[in-house]
Amino acid sequence: MTTTVSVTRESDRDQPRPPGPGRPEGRQRWLGALLLRLHFYAGLLVGPFILVAAVSGALYALTPAIEQGVYRQELDVPATDTQLTLAEQTEIARSHIGDAGATPSAVRPAPEPGDTTRIMFDDPALGESESRAVFVDPGTGEVRGDLTVYGTSGALPLRTWLDQLHRNLHLGDVGRLYSELAASWLGIVVVAGLGLWVRRIRKSRTKKDFLRPGRGRTGYRRLFTWHTSVGIWVLLGALFLSATGITWSQYAGSNVDTLRATFDWGTPAVDAKLPGTGGGQDAAAGDGGGEHAHHGESGETSGTGDVGHAADPALLDAVLATAQAVNINTGLVEITPPTEPGTAWVVQEIQRSYPTEVDAVAVDPDTMQVVHRVDFAEFPLAAKLARWGIDAHMGSLFGLPNQLVLFLLASGIASMVVLGYLMWWKRRPTREPRPLAGTPPQRGVLRGTPWWGVAAVLGVAVAVGWWLPLVGWTLAGFVLVDTLLGLRRRAGDQSRSRSMRSPAST
Numbered sequence: 001m002t003t004t005v006s007v008t009r010e011s012d013r014d015q016p017r018p019p020g021p022g023r024p025e026g027r028q029r030w031l032g033a034l035l036l037r038l039h040f041y042a043g044l045l046v047g048p049f050i051l052v053a054a055v056s057g058a059l060y061a062l063t064p065a066i067e068q069g070v071y072r073q074e075l076d077v078p079a080t081d082t083q084l085t086l087a088e089q090t091e092i093a094r095s096h097i098g099d100a101g102a103t104p105s106a107v108r109p110a111p112e113p114g115d116t117t118r119i120m121f122d123d124p125a126l127g128e129s130e131s132r133a134v135f136v137d138p139g140t141g142e143v144r145g146d147l148t149v150y151g152t153s154g155a156l157p158l159r160t161w162l163d164q165l166h167r168n169l170h171l172g173d174v175g176r177l178y179s180e181l182a183a184s185w186l187g188i189v190v191v192a193g194l195g196l197w198v199r200r201i202r203k204s205r206t207k208k209d210f211l212r213p214g215r216g217r218t219g220y221r222r223l224f225t226w227h228t229s230v231g232i233w234v235l236l237g238a239l240f241l242s243a244t245g246i247t248w249s250q251y252a253g254s255n256v257d258t259l260r261a262t263f264d265w266g267t268p269a270v271d272a273k274l275p276g277t278g279g280g281q282d283a284a285a286g287d288g289g290g291e292h293a294h295h296g297e298s299g300e301t302s303g304t305g306d307v308g309h310a311a312d313p314a315l316l317d318a319v320l321a322t323a324q325a326v327n328i329n330t331g332l333v334e335i336t337p338p339t340e341p342g343t344a345w346v347v348q349e350i351q352r353s354y355p356t357e358v359d360a361v362a363v364d365p366d367t368m369q370v371v372h373r374v375d376f377a378e379f380p381l382a383a384k385l386a387r388w389g390i391d392a393h394m395g396s397l398f399g400l401p402n403q404l405v406l407f408l409l410a411s412g413i414a415s416m417v418v419l420g421y422l423m424w425w426k427r428r429p430t431r432e433p434r435p436l437a438g439t440p441p442q443r444g445v446l447r448g449t450p451w452w453g454v455a456a457v458l459g460v461a462v463a464v465g466w467w468l469p470l471v472g473w474t475l476a477g478f479v480l481v482d483t484l485l486g487l488r489r490r491a492g493d494q495s496r497s498r499s500m501r502s503p504a505s506t
Helices: 010-014 026-070 086-097 157-168 176-203 219-246 251-262 313-324 381-394 400-426 451-467 469-501
Strands: 106-108 117-121 130-136 143-150 269-271 282-284 333-336 345-349 360-363 370-374
Touching: 026 157, 026 176, 026 400, 026 451, 026 469, 086 117, 086 130, 086 143, 086 313, 143 157, 157 176, 176 219, 176 251, 176 469, 219 251, 219 381, 219 400, 251 469, 269 360, 269 370, 313 333, 313 345, 313 360, 451 469
Parallel strands: none
Antiparallel strands: 106 117, 106 333, 117 130, 130 143, 269 282, 333 345, 345 360, 360 370
16 A cells, blocks of 8 residues: 655745646635746846845945045045135146146036045046046145046046946946846836735734744745845835836836926926027036936037137136025035037036035126026926935935945845845755756646736736836746746656556566
């Protein structure tokens, strides 16, 4: 007599199998089974991209504080009672670079006593959005450093390197696909995980294990309680990072731009065109691109005419004084000279902490009159929310507390990925033959689903795939691969079944 012993592993109890078409409870449980399969496959296949984005983002979050120590020589000087004019400091920077006639692409006066003035020049040898910055002691005129800076924030080399790692793995536009994939799928994985969390906590008799790691647990169960409890605490932050990260992406980002333009949610920009001229140059005021955005125009002259007088660095002090008399009331400012005929100087506040200071004015170099101004207080609510969201994502909205929260949040997301892979590995079969790792949830999720459920799933998939193109392409690839694997497995099962039914040969 043969006795069959049914052994249920602890891990199997924590992973309810999707109901098949023959189970009566299938119609009630199809959504949970679908969420489980989506969460499993998305986490398994996109997990490495999310992990890299989380780790690099955690490191980047700390760089504003770290670079204050790394670049102390360039950034900090002894405070003095004397102060050189911006024109004098620019002449010193010109002499340093060996070009007495060079016009700076931008000047950032020392915001506080003990800070250096940053005078930036275009350099054709540098990459896109990069400038050569000369750091000058405003009290003594000493040149404290000469570094390459990047973006509207003027990120220094360490932060620029980590920024590019986080953004594109130093692979240019091709590498940006990785970060868009991570940002797009992160929100979907989190939402699917939330659905599973809600279903399980409703049925569990130990609900506290879903809010904090369970004590006394071992093996898979220990990993499971850590995964679920950490996940619920980082959920809102992960959704926020996913939504704001998408704004920098290539494909989904263009959809965001189109939506903002359609509803007039764009960020107002100061108009640098002088009245009665044919010039045209808009300088972004509080551009949502943050540190990933281009620093500005290249500084090259376009059109006809001579901008030498209009862009004379000797006007720097007068231009700044004019702007300060209107609406520039913070020390963190950037002054940009005209880059083509018929355009004005632009003075832009660059304080991205709270309260946000990103007012801007355009100043006529001939009359020293303000020809246009933009005030953050008058931004549409959508533009303000976009500004605050981007700055919070970059860790500049609330300074060091913002950066520490981002570091913890990114570390939590990274740990979620690692815990997910450990759970997958723990569920691997221990009997022969042994697959490489854990098995996925059972197939047949939609076979017991009502027609309206199938229609809803397809409708949501199409909508999400259109809005997030990389999700649509990869999801189609996942479905294709899964279908092929299912057909292969079915063919193997049928072959084994025929072999078992055929008479044994002697």
